[in-house]
Amino acid sequence: MAASEKIQGIFAGVDVGSLASKSVIIRDGEIAGFGLIPSGLNSEESGLNALAAALESAGLERSDISHIVSTGYGRISASYASKTVTEITCHAKGANYLFPNARTIIDIGGQDCKAIRVNGDGSVADFAMNDKCAAGTGRFLEVMAGLFKVSLSELGDLSLKADAVVPMSSTCTVFVESETISLLARGEKPHNIQAGIHHAIANRIAGLFSRVGIQSDVYFSGGVAKNKGMRKALEEVLKVNIVEPYFDPQLTGALGAAVLAQAIAVKEAKKGRQQESSAIQSAA
Amino acid sequence: MALNALELIYKRLRERPQELVEARANGAKVVGFQAYNLPEEVIYALGLIPVRLGSGGDGDLVEVGGRYISTKNCVYVRSTVGLFAENTDPYIVNSDIVAFDATCLQTFRTAEVVQYYFNREVIILGVPRNFYLQEAHTYFAAELRHFVSRLEAISGVTLTRERLADSIALYNGIRDAIVRIYPYQATKNPAISWEQVFDVIQAGYVLDRREYLGLLESLLAELVQQRGAPVIGGEDDEARIFISGSTIPPGDKKLISIMQELGGRIVGDDLWSGLIPYVDVQIEDATLEALASAYLNRTPHGALPYLELATDRRIKRLKELITTFKANGVIYHTLRYCDPYTFKAKETKDILEKEGIPLLELHTEYAGSDFEAIRTRVEAFVEMVKLRAESEEAA
Numbered sequence: 001m002a003a004s005e006k007i008q009g010i011f012a013g014v015d016v017g018s019l020a021s022k023s024v025i026i027r028d029g030e031i032a033g034f035g036l037i038p039s040g041l042n043s044e045e046s047g048l049n050a051l052a053a054a055l056e057s058a059g060l061e062r063s064d065i066s067h068i069v070s071t072g073y074g075r076i077s078a079s080y081a082s083k084t085v086t087e088i089t090c091h092a093k094g095a096n097y098l099f100p101n102a103r104t105i106i107d108i109g110g111q112d113c114k115a116i117r118v119n120g121d122g123s124v125a126d127f128a129m130n131d132k133c134a135a136g137t138g139r140f141l142e143v144m145a146g147l148f149k150v151s152l153s154e155l156g157d158l159s160l161k162a163d164a165v166v167p168m169s170s171t172c173t174v175f176v177e178s179e180t181i182s183l184l185a186r187g188e189k190p191h192n193i194q195a196g197i198h199h200a201i202a203n204r205i206a207g208l209f210s211r212v213g214i215q216s217d218v219y220f221s222g223g224v225a226k227n228k229g230m231r232k233a234l235e236e237v238l239k240v241n242i243v244e245p246y247f248d249p250q251l252t253g254a255l256g257a258a259v260l261a262q263a264i265a266v267k268e269a270k271k272g273r274q275q276e277s278s279a280i281q282s283a284a
Numbered sequence: 285m286a287l288n289a290l291e292l293i294y295k296r297l298r299e300r301p302q303e304l305v306e307a308r309a310n311g312a313k314v315v316g317f318q319a320y321n322l323p324e325e326v327i328y329a330l331g332l333i334p335v336r337l338g339s340g341g342d343g344d345l346v347e348v349g350g351r352y353i354s355t356k357n358c359v360y361v362r363s364t365v366g367l368f369a370e371n372t373d374p375y376i377v378n379s380d381i382v383a384f385d386a387t388c389l390q391t392f393r394t395a396e397v398v399q400y401y402f403n404r405e406v407i408i409l410g411v412p413r414n415f416y417l418q419e420a421h422t423y424f425a426a427e428l429r430h431f432v433s434r435l436e437a438i439s440g441v442t443l444t445r446e447r448l449a450d451s452i453a454l455y456n457g458i459r460d461a462i463v464r465i466y467p468y469q470a471t472k473n474p475a476i477s478w479e480q481v482f483d484v485i486q487a488g489y490v491l492d493r494r495e496y497l498g499l500l501e502s503l504l505a506e507l508v509q510q511r512g513a514p515v516i517g518g519e520d521d522e523a524r525i526f527i528s529g530s531t532i533p534p535g536d537k538k539l540i541s542i543m544q545e546l547g548g549r550i551v552g553d554d555l556w557s558g559l560i561p562y563v564d565v566q567i568e569d570a571t572l573e574a575l576a577s578a579y580l581n582r583t584p585h586g587a588l589p590y591l592e593l594a595t596d597r598r599i600k601r602l603k604e605l606i607t608t609f610k611a612n613g614v615i616y617h618t619l620r621y622c623d624p625y626t627f628k629a630k631e632t633k634d635i636l637e638k639e640g641i642p643l644l645e646l647h648t649e650y651a652g653s654d655f656e657a658i659r660t661r662v663e664a665f666v667e668m669v670k671l672r673a674e675s676e677e678a679a
Binding site: 073085086087088089112123124126127128129210211 | 630633642645656657660661663664667668671672675
């Protein structure tokens with residue numbers, strides 16, 4: 001159930017992340033289409049390609065869109081956007097659109113992870129982000145998937161087959177890589193190591209929540225949210241239930257950006273009406 | 285409208301290194317120092333030239349410093365050691381003697397490293413760990429007497445009551461002028477920005493203190509002429525940001541430039557490189573005992589342990605300054621391995637949350653690699669604060 005008001009019009013959000021570029025179109029308050037493509041070297045081009053994919057899925061033309069908000073690390077190279085907004089604000093708005101009762105968001109993206117507390121109106125109450133290294137990010141998992149010679153999507157499923165969790169002594173991507181090799185050489189079961197890797201990230205995320213607090217409902221956004229092993233590890237470590245997504249969680253930021261594009265249109269319309277009213281009063 | 289005194293301060297800063305070279309050629313001695321509780325008054329009173337050392341923002345200097353001091357020390361300390369290692373900074377080069385205090389134990393370690401590796405003459409001023417005890421005042425006065433005796437030997441001058449009284453009067457004038465200039469940056473449509481006031485404060489680290497007071501008085505007179513009495517406030521939907529936490533020395537522009545770029549407005553600080561050393565200084569008499577007590581009665585530095593948050597003067601002052609400058613958000617800036625301020629981030633956040641003031645902790649260093657990450661955090665925080673301000677306005 002969409003929390004957003006049913007505002008007439010077509011609005012787009014574009015989220016250019018480090019690994020993937022996403023776009024969501026909202027038409028009259030409902031999700032009308034979306035696009036998800038790998039990010040290229042050119043942020044502007046990646047954003048435009050994601051937008052084109054979303055337009056195609058919605059059966060719309062670029063000229064149909066009244067407002068576009070861009071977000072993600074590529075937001076600063078988005079000449080096509082009416083406004084740029086940080087991914088923190090966008091994830092909060094997107095999660096609120098999908099789950100109005102969501103008060104906490106865990107977002108694990110390609111190069112960072114975030115703990116966000118959200119108010120009932122979808123505004124950010126507080127947030128914390130990981131430090132600059134790759135520990136606890138999608139990139140970390142990608143490196144680990146490479147080590148096990150499986151795809152990123154398989155890594156989480158494999159970890160669910162664990163009968164024990166092997167504790168990892170570090171969340172440093174390089175150290176965990178060498179520790180994993182040592183553990184395999186020692187004869188530890190790969191599934192148990194994979195579970196340990198997911199738990200290492202979850203512990204890292206728990207550190208972020210010690211700074212901002214955690215409150216139900218908890219929503220998991222970002223590309224890594226599709227990883228079932230990660231979801232299970234987070235639930236175990238944070239001792240919370242994470243709401244079941246009904247829309248691709250990787251698109252949450254782009255969705256939030258579209259919601260904000262819609263809000264800009266509403267604000268502009270309100271301002272226009274006020275100016276019109278003032279002009280009439282002046283004339284009278 | 286331009287502020288002539290401000291332009292003159294920048295000009296005099298550019299000219300200062302050469303002046304020091306000439307002053308030393310004429311027999312003057314320069315005391316370079318890095319400290320938080322060192323009463324500069326005694327240096328000036330003995331006819332020595334006080335110069336505050338240290339700069340930030342240069343990742344290469346941190347790397348150089350890291351060859352001599354553990355990389356588990358904060359980047360400011362490593363950068364300072366790097367300055368001594370490179371020995372090209374005009375203030376380092378022109379310091380005849382270098383003084384440190386023991387407020388922050390990493391600064392104390394810098395003193396040892398500077399003496400051992402760079403063969404510089406070093407004086408250390410001991411600082412008590414708990415300013416709230418009477419014994420602390422006795423101890424600090426004794427430390428100050430010892431410190432003065434070392435300086436007397438270097439200068440060949442004896443510290444008299446008259447000399448100390450004159451110097452205290454000068455420094456009281458400087459403190460008073462800074463405290464009166466500072467609110468002008470926090471007004472609506474200000475004639476001077478916080479960033480400029482910050483520069484003005486840091487200009488006082490190196491300029492001749494008598495001339496500096498004159499420049500401050502000229503600046504204040506211009507501000508009064510242009511704006512009258514300062515009325516603190518701004519636009520309704522403004523993100524008025526207060527900066528707290530680790531020191532931001534001259535040269536460290538990362539956070540400040542990000543804030544400027546993103547439209548967040550800094551309106552106050554309690555930084556040791558900003559306003560805080562100049563407030564709450566009441567020197568009752570022209571004696572070392574009175575001077576020592578006055579310094580201990582200021583807001584304590586975060587490096588000093590104090591567990592009773594309800595009576596912590598640092599927290600009390602922080603809340604007062606946030607209210608005074610009508611800030612609606614705090615950016616708590618911590619430098620990597622600046623443990624004292626980093627450890628205090630969470631408790632400060634929790635305390636301010638009860639007052640309805642959001643706090644963002646930014647943990648950073650001088651390398652540019654985290655620029656975008658810091659930018660994202662600051663941008664999101666400014667968005668959050670602006671949205672809150674808009675909501676409060678609408679309500």
